[in-house]
Amino acid sequence: EFYLQRIAAEKHLNAFVEVFESDARRQAGELDKAIRSGQPLLPLHGVIIGIKDVLCYEGHKVSAASRMLEEFTAPYSATAIRKLLDAGAIIIGRLNCDEFAMGSSNENSAYGPTLNALDNSRVPGGSSGGSAVAVQAGLCMVSLGSDTGGSVRQPADFCGIIGLKPSYGRVSRYGLIAYASSFDQVGIFGKNVPDVASVLQVISGADPFDSTASPRQVPDYISDLKPSATPIRFAYFRDAVEHPSLDPEIRAALLSYFDRLRQAGHTVEPVEFPLMKYIVPTYYILTTAEASSNLSRFDGVRYGHRSKQAFSDLAEFYAHNRSEGFGPEVKRRIMLGSFVLSAGYYDAYFTRAQQVRRRLVDQTQLIFKDFDVILSPTAPTPAFRFGEKTEDPIAMYLGDIYTVFANLTGVPAISLPIFWHSNGMPFGLQAMTNRFEELSLLQVSELLA
Numbered sequence: 542e543f544y545l546q547r548i549a550a551e552k553h554l555n556a557f558v559e560v561f562e563s564d565a566r567r568q569a570g571e572l573d574k575a576i577r578s579g580q581p582l583l584p585l586h587g588v589i590i591g592i593k594d595v596l597c598y599e600g601h602k603v604s605a606a607s608r609m610l611e612e613f614t615a616p617y618s619a620t621a622i623r624k625l626l627d628a629g630a631i632i633i634g635r636l637n638c639d640e641f642a643m644g645s646s647n648e649n650s651a652y653g654p655t656l657n658a659l660d661n662s663r664v665p666g667g668s669s670g671g672s673a674v675a676v677q678a679g680l681c682m683v684s685l686g687s688d689t690g691g692s693v694r695q696p697a698d699f700c701g702i703i704g705l706k707p708s709y710g711r712v713s714r715y716g717l718i719a720y721a722s723s724f725d726q727v728g729i730f731g732k733n734v735p736d737v738a739s740v741l742q743v744i745s746g747a748d749p750f751d752s753t754a755s756p757r758q759v760p761d762y763i764s765d766l767k768p769s770a771t772p773i774r775f776a777y778f779r780d781a782v783e784h785p786s787l788d789p790e791i792r793a794a795l796l797s798y799f800d801r802l803r804q805a806g807h808t809v810e811p812v813e814f815p816l817m818k819y820i821v822p823t824y825y826i827l828t829t830a831e832a833s834s835n836l837s838r839f840d841g842v843r844y845g846h847r848s849k850q851a852f853s854d855l856a857e858f859y860a861h862n863r864s865e866g867f868g869p870e871v872k873r874r875i876m877l878g879s880f881v882l883s884a885g886y887y888d889a890y891f892t893r894a895q896q897v898r899r900r901l902v903d904q905t906q907l908i909f910k911d912f913d914v915i916l917s918p919t920a921p922t923p924a925f926r927f928g929e930k931t932e933d934p935i936a937m938y939l940g941d942i943y944t945v946f947a948n949l950t951g952v953p954a955i956s957l958p959i960f961w962h963s964n965g966m967p968f969g970l971q972a973m974t975n976r977f978e979e980l981s982l983l984q985v986s987e988l989l990a
């Protein structure tokens with residue numbers, strides 16, 4: 542009841558697309574009854590969780606914040622959602638985001654933008670803006686988002702909370718509406734590391750419905766969550782910290798933070814990373830290619846919006862459905878993706894980008910031979926104002942420079958709220974460990990946060 546009241550009181554933030562009010566009450570009642578009848582407490586008994594509007598929850602609407610799926614009801618639950626429910630969590634509603642998780646500001650939603658609760662004139666980040674604000678404003682305890690190129694970490698950074706993107710393959714993607722399948726990963730928002738660890742514990746693991754979900758055993762993220770006593774070897778990319786797009790205050794805060802870590806006995810060393818300039822282009826070539834393929838199913842026949850306009854043939858019918866159903870950013874990406882996959886350009890763009898991705902993965906493995914953790918900013922600036930970047934999609938894309946690396950290489954990454962900018966907004970520190978080393982990432986986070 543407390544959270545339902547909070548949600549109603551903060552309705553203007555536009556964080557929720559839909560509140561599952563009666564359902565949440567029913568779940569709460571059942572969980573309450575279970576305790577009274579002496580049944581054991583479940584791992585997430587009564588924990589109030591909001592979910593990004595890209596995760597399927599059986600019998601509930603899920604729209605990817607798109608007109609295309611406005612009337613779509615999920616016929617089954619995503620594995621992550623089923624696991625949360627089995628662990629006793631209460632799913633309180635679905636959260637606003639950029640359409641099909643494409644964006645960095647939540648300005649691409651068919652339901653209008655979510656507002657940053659700290660400053661309503663500023664964006665909450667994206668694409669999981671609603672998930673970030675719901676935790677930021679205390680509308681739920683933790684929330685789920687999805688992170689294809691930073692969509693959990695960057696809004697966490699803009700809102701002053703924690704955002705974790707697990708390794709590719711740590712959490713099943715079954716029931717997550719696909720944007721770019723080889724990048725997508727379910728992520729977690731919370732206000733402290735143990736909360737995030739508790740949710741990760743529940744949703745991780747193998748899944749017969751997703752062959753990319755790793756069969757590796759899930760460690761005990763909760764009991765083993767002690768900061769390590771031994772000195773940690775931190776690396777940072779010199780090119781990242783010296784990048785001209787980085788806000789000078791963020792640079793200064795990071796460098797002095799590195800000094801503090803050194804004083805505490807850790808090593809913090811710059812490494813050269815000449816591939817830095819290829820990161821954003823590689824990400825946008827590969828993700829738009831995958832998106833153009835994934836989104837081809839939304840044709841108004843199998844799925845999605847069906848136009849009322851008259852048509853003379855099938856192509857025109859598809860064109861009407863897709864023109865009306867998709868917003869401008871989604872269309873831009875489908876066009877970009879179709880272009881880089883088209884016969885004359887496939888080798889020059891798509892194949893090339895795949896080769897760069899391979900190099901990135903190899904170089905990252907080399908770095909993790911000598912270092913435990915890579916540190917970087919999460920974003921080049923704190924939360925910007927609404928409309929500031931909407932006219933210039935490239936400027937918006939370039940803001941993803943620090944986050945897309947983890948998705949290209951599949952490593953886990955977390956944004957930790959540590960700093961405040963003189964403009965009154967928070968910003969975070971991003972930490973990354975090697976693939977499937979979520980436990981050490983969480984341990985380091987306890988030390989850093």
Ligand code: GLN
Binds near residue numbers: 643692693
């Ligand atoms: N901002 C990035 C993009 O627009 C990341 C999105 C995401 O992680 N879903 O693609």
